Each structure stands twice: as structure tokens, then as C-alpha cells.
Amino acid sequence: MKNKLTKTLLTLLFLALLSACAVEQSEPGIVTDPQTNQPVEAQAGFQASAIINRELVFTVNATEKFDGNGKAAFLRALGEGKQQFTVNDISYHFEPMGQHSYRIFRLTPIAKSLLGNIEPNDGVLLSNELITAIETALAEDVLTFEHNNTTFVLSEYMKAVKISTISDAAIANQYYLEAYDTIYNEIIQSYDFLLNLELALEKDERSFSYKDQNYGVLPVAGGYTISDSQSNLFAELSNIYVIPRGTNTDIPLGFKNLVRDAIENEKADFSYSDSSGTEREYQVEKLENSWSINPK
Numbered sequence: 001m002k003n004k005l006t007k008t009l010l011t012l013l014f015l016a017l018l019s020a021c022a023v024e025q026s027e028p029g030i031v032t033d034p035q036t037n038q039p040v041e042a043q044a045g046f047q048a049s050a051i052i053n054r055e056l057v058f059t060v061n062a063t064e065k066f067d068g069n070g071k072a073a074f075l076r077a078l079g080e081g082k083q084q085f086t087v088n089d090i091s092y093h094f095e096p097m098g099q100h101s102y103r104i105f106r107l108t109p110i111a112k113s114l115l116g117n118i119e120p121n122d123g124v125l126l127s128n129e130l131i132t133a134i135e136t137a138l139a140e141d142v143l144t145f146e147h148n149n150t151t152f153v154l155s156e157y158m159k160a161v162k163i164s165t166i167s168d169a170a171i172a173n174q175y176y177l178e179a180y181d182t183i184y185n186e187i188i189q190s191y192d193f194l195l196n197l198e199l200a201l202e203k204d205e206r207s208f209s210y211k212d213q214n215y216g217v218l219p220v221a222g223g224y225t226i227s228d229s230q231s232n233l234f235a236e237l238s239n240i241y242v243i244p245r246g247t248n249t250d251i252p253l254g255f256k257n258l259v260r261d262a263i264e265n266e267k268a269d270f271s272y273s274d275s276s277g278t279e280r281e282y283q284v285e286k287l288e289n290s291w292s293i294n295p296k
Helices: 001-025 040-043 068-080 128-140 184-188 191-202 253-264
Strands: 048-052 057-060 084-089 092-095 099-113 117-120 144-147 152-155 160-173 176-179 208-209 211-221 225-226 235-238 240-244 270-275 279-286 291-295
Touching: 040 128, 048 253, 057 099, 057 191, 068 084, 068 092, 068 099, 068 160, 092 152, 092 191, 099 128, 099 152, 099 225, 117 128, 128 152, 128 253, 160 191, 160 253, 176 184, 184 191, 184 235, 191 208, 191 211, 235 253, 253 270, 253 279, 253 291
Parallel strands: none
Antiparallel strands: 048 240, 048 291, 057 160, 084 092, 092 099, 099 117, 099 160, 144 152, 152 160, 176 235, 208 211, 211 225, 225 235, 270 279, 279 291
């Protein structure tokens, strides 16, 4: 009888424990504050390095093949003070666009001038007016000339001078574009978008268009702010690279802009408010060839 009573009590105790566990598992879990789950860098503030880019970045027209050999040949010509070069049996001509950009053209020969005679290439017809324009350009010893809204380039080839039409090949630029939203990366990486932007900057214009959309251009410290047709922030063009230090944590463009402003205006510190409204002070330390940015 005593053994039966003991077994019964043990059974009841076991069932009670099971019931308690079941109740515990069915209760809703604790909701974690997402702010406390952010990476350590975001909690403690951003840490970054900044440099002023001196190297040329190439944006190649999608219809062209301009490889590493072409880029190296361009840099050699630039260093030698020349505006033309040939690589992979293709000749190129480039023109400066503003202070830090170059527009590179592929040349398509249509004729040559040898011993005072202008000879058209096979299948090319030259009008008398174009021949006169070529002769004038040769007499004036210029590299380029316009005729009927078409640009022509003169380039030396052995003992002759080639006359060529041009087509866009690439843009070499010390500045780079960053979109405020990555969904627009395809747009800002388009050759025509950058070309239209660079042409606007060259003419000191404050707007440009791309695929029937208008964009605004605003000079800011370290570069330019690009806005869309609704005046929303769209992208930043700058030669000051702001690079996260330690991890792959993304740094907001708003933060990068404050870093650029501090560098351009020689500020020792600045404050930044993140998306949650938390404001933090940052120190900007000038190093030999760069800047170090850390939270205070």
C-alpha cells in the first residue's frame, strides 16, 4: 500500500512538471530591442579613414572594349603631354573635361593626307566642303575641327595624317559616384549618366538630363550633390573616399558628407545624428596622407 502511494505521488509530481514546461513554452518570447542588436561599430559610433583620391577611375562605354592595355596607354600619353595614343591597333584621342576628368574617343579613319593629297578610305565619299575643311585644319595645324555638327580628328600616321570621326570610349575621372539608394546603382554606373553630368560640370551648369529625367547639381564640400527631379537626394560625386575601418559596416552618405566638409574646411570635429536620432560627436585627425575619424 505504501509503495502504491509513493508511485502515485511521483506520478502526480511528474505531470505537474510537464504542465509547467508546457505553459512556459507557450508564453510569448521576449521582444528584443533592435537597437541593442546593431553591430558594435554602430552602437559605439562609426570609425573611418578618409583619403583624397589622386588616381583616375575609368568608366567605359558599354559599346566599347577599353581594357587594361588601353588604360595604361592613356596614362602614358597623359604623362607625356600627348592627346592621342594607339593600342590594340585602335587609335584614340582624348580631351580634358574640367580639372580632373578626361573624355576618351575611339577614332574611325575616313581619309588620309599624304604629300598634300587627301585620299578617302575605301567606301568613303568626301564632299568638296569637307575637303576644304580638312585642308583648312591641316594648314592651321590643329588636332580637331567641326564640320556640319560632326567632330573630326587629325592624327599622325607614319608620313601621313589620318582624318577620323570619333565615338565615345571611356571617361577617366578622379571623382566617383555613390547613390543614396543602391537600387539606383545601375543608373549612376551608366556611361551616359556620368557623361551628361560631366558635361554639365564642364559648362558650370546646375542641371542635366538622362533618359528624359532631370537631375540637379549642387556644389558641396569635397564634390557635388546630385538630386532627382523631385529634389530628393540621389547621389554624391566626390574625390574624398570615406572608408569604414575594421569591418564591412556601411557608412551612410550623410556621415561621409560631414567628413568631407570637415576635411575641406579643416574642422577638428563634427556631430552626426543617426536614423534613430542619436547624436554623437566625432573627432577628425589629420595624418600624413589621410584622415582618421573616430567617435569622441
